[in-house]
Amino acid sequence: MTEIRKVGICGAGGTMGAGIAIVAARAGFEAVSYDQSSETLARAAKQTEGFFTKSVERGKMSDADREAVLGRMSSTTDLAALADCDLVIEAIFENLEVKQELFGKLNNICADHTIFASNTSTLSITQIASGCGREDKVVGMHFCLPAQLMKLIEMSPGLNTSDEAFKLAWNWTEATGQIPVKTQDKPGFILNALLVPFNNDVIRAVEAGVADPADIDKAIKVGLGYKMGPLELIDLIGLDTQIRLCESFYPVTLDPRASAPPLLRRMVAAGHLGRKSGRGFFTYDSNAMFGA
Numbered sequence: 001m002t003e004i005r006k007v008g009i010c011g012a013g014g015t016m017g018a019g020i021a022i023v024a025a026r027a028g029f030e031a032v033s034y035d036q037s038s039e040t041l042a043r044a045a046k047q048t049e050g051f052f053t054k055s056v057e058r059g060k061m062s063d064a065d066r067e068a069v070l071g072r073m074s075s076t077t078d079l080a081a082l083a084d085c086d087l088v089i090e091a092i093f094e095n096l097e098v099k100q101e102l103f104g105k106l107n108n109i110c111a112d113h114t115i116f117a118s119n120t121s122t123l124s125i126t127q128i129a130s131g132c133g134r135e136d137k138v139v140g141m142h143f144c145l146p147a148q149l150m151k152l153i154e155m156s157p158g159l160n161t162s163d164e165a166f167k168l169a170w171n172w173t174e175a176t177g178q179i180p181v182k183t184q185d186k187p188g189f190i191l192n193a194l195l196v197p198f199n200n201d202v203i204r205a206v207e208a209g210v211a212d213p214a215d216i217d218k219a220i221k222v223g224l225g226y227k228m229g230p231l232e233l234i235d236l237i238g239l240d241t242q243i244r245l246c247e248s249f250y251p252v253t254l255d256p257r258a259s260a261p262p263l264l265r266r267m268v269a270a271g272h273l274g275r276k277s278g279r280g281f282f283t284y285d286s287n288a289m290f291g292a
């Protein structure tokens with residue numbers, strides 16, 4: 001197996017999966033989007049069309065290119081449709097058992113050469129691969145949000161990942177125009193090890209009434225030169241996803257800063273999930289896909 005042609009994306013109705021499918025199809029690969037929810041797949045397909053329409057309007061691609069890239073994309077709620085994929089990237093809920101179960105099922109469906117990649121933010125690649133039946137072909141492939149705009153991918157081998165599988169996956173990320181960096185299979189890799197506690201600190205600052213969310217973001221953007229404020233970023237990540245990140249990160253690090261702040265839990269209980277629900281630390285008119 002020396003070439004990846006067809007890519008399956010699991011959880012492609014979600015924030016990350018939808019963006020990863022765009023990255024794959026835009027680079028010329030056939031991209032099959034799988035999700036257990038047909039509603040989220042339909043929403044992602046609509047947002048994806050809108051994203052490429054905007055790209056045409058902005059002169060970044062031609063009409064013909066838009067049609068061609070959309071022609072390479074398909075959606076399914078049937079996992080068996082990923083049977084002939086050479087690479088399957090999962091971006092489903094941040095939960096170890098759920099990811100392990102998915103890879104176990106895929107192992108019985110996909111060809112022997114198929115590489116499995118996990119977009120996990122905080123879980124161990126070695127543990128996700130454990131028991132799936134092809135531990136040597138599982139890699140960490142952590143995209144950044146929004147995947148369709150951000151170039152970085154943190155690539156990490158598990159303890160049993162073969163050099164060959166890691167190289168093939170690495171080469172694929174470069175072929176898509178992304179920029180991979182290699183990290184160890186450590187909780188949070190590079191970015192989330194720093195970001196999860198930091199974002200929680202910012203939420204605690206809101207909870208303590210240090211300043212309004214807009215002023216906190218403004219201070220960090222103007223004072224530190226960040227392009228995006230942390231609260232705006234958490235709204236984009238999704239407050240529910242931030243809780244899942246804390247829940248998988250905190251037990252392995254026991255860093256109190258990584259535990260979910262009470263305000264975060266209250267906001268999620270109230271349905272304030274961020275950009276995707278129209279309200280988080282800020283309010284939003286539409287949940288259109290970020291950028292084009």
Ligand SMILES: NC(=O)c1ccc[n+]([C@@H]2O[C@H](COP(=O)([O-])OP(=O)(O)OC[C@H]3O[C@@H](n4cnc5c(N)ncnc54)[C@H](O)[C@@H]3O)[C@@H](O)[C@H]2O)c1
Pocket residue numbers: 010011012013014015016017034035036037040090091092093094095098102119120121122142143144145236237238241245
């Ligand atoms: N949101 C971020 O900023 C971000 C950034 C990088 C990586 N990640 C990682 O990407 C993954 C997904 O995060 P997200 O924010 O896109 O979540 P999300 O909740 O937006 O989407 C998850 C999707 O997975 C689907 N799903 C859940 N279980 C499934 C299963 N068993 N089979 C098929 N589909 C299933 C859901 O229907 C949903 O559409 C997580 O591992 C997360 O840590 C998230």
